[in-house]
Amino acid sequence: MWLYEKKLQYPVKVSTCNPMLAKFLIEQYGGADGELAAALRYLNQRYSIPDRVIGLLTDIGTEEFAHLEMIATMIYKLTKDATPEQLKAAGIGDHYVNHDHALFYHDASGNPWTAAYIQAKGDPIADLYEDIAAEEKARATYQWIINMSDDPDLNDSLRFLREREIVHSQRFREAVEIIKEDRQQRKIF
């Protein structure tokens, strides 16, 4: 069962009026290594993973929806007051023509989100290594978005999200160790 909490996980602030950044941020909204992909990947894999790590996949998957909301907030703040001309100048005229100011699940190039971005092999090692790779790819993407941005407040939120990817990667690596170990001799902290 899911519950929604009516607050962001992190106080997102955007201080420069630069709708161009929305074009890049949407990569983490509807892109291959973005937060939607992460949430759906983990929440789906958890049905076929050993009991011991179902909790981790559930909890990280849920947190990714909170991050999706943060990205949506950034895009919303950057575009809500933009005129069609400003959106066109920002390079998202084609998005506007299809969606007005609505957000949508596509990447920075306009490719719509697809389940082809995720996988669930049913093999715990394959699935967990995919999850580690996903976290590293998301971490790298945040680095590239930070490189494109000159808004220090926005970058604080992006740094937060990148740091979360580092911690998630750590947890998935630990999950691999848990899966690897011999049940007979449990030696976990």
Place this chain on the structure above:
Amino acid sequence: MKQLPPEYYQLLEQLQAIDFVLVELTLYLDTHHYDQDAINQFNHYVKEREKFKKLYESNYGPLLQYGNSPSGSPWDWDSAPWPWQV
């Protein structure tokens, strides 16, 4: 729709900070079932959170959906602003 006072942002951030500690400890404990000190820290912050949640909700309305927070009168779960508007 009433505008939010500056104190709102401060209280929100304090609540976000406590909730963040709880998220971090949750993920840690998911892979470290036997760390009793971490469990104690988690349960301590669960109690701390209750205080901040009550304070926030008494001033600014329910945080959680479907009865996990009480309602004001009239129904205020769905009143603006929403988190991305704040």
Place this chain on the structure above:
Amino acid sequence: MPSFYKEYHPYISPFDPCPPIKTKVYSTPPNLYLGFQPPHLPQFSPMEALKAGTLWKTFYDPYYGPNEKKS
């Protein structure tokens, strides 16, 4: 823990048309080196943790872009 950023130097050909980038940097964050997280690592306060993006100091690895001035 080793440094969280590594450098390498791509080969520069005399026939490269554009001004060459001599040094490339890549990120090697703490999760690569820690192994299974041991208990009782030093923590941030809740407010510091929120800003840092993690409760434990060992994971803190802030990334700044070239357009930013580090505060």
